[in-house]
Amino acid sequence: MEEYYQGKGCECAAHSEYECVCGVDWRSKREVQLELENKIIKTALEEIRDDGHCKDGEMGFNCGMCDWCLANMALKEIEKGNK
Secondary structure (H helix, E strand, O other): OOOOOOOOOOOOOOOOOOOOOOOOOOOOHHHHHHHHHHHHHHHHHHHHHHOOOOOOOOOOOOOOOOHHHHHHHHHHHHHHHOO
8 A cells, every 4th residue: 555644745835734725635544554455355255246146046135255245244334334
């Protein structure tokens, strides 16, 4: 990850996001890191989901134990958190 710090690229000499008129990102480094990790995990889960189906389930029934079911459950939780 490229070196990140709050207010990177600010050209108006602001000390915080409340003073800044540049519109740059003032989130903490941790927030940016967590967002990146969330995207990576979500992409991996979507690949699992798109790669197959529940081996035990039929007509929408899910076993809740296979990788496909676990990926779907995790994606639903991520989507809830994004609302």
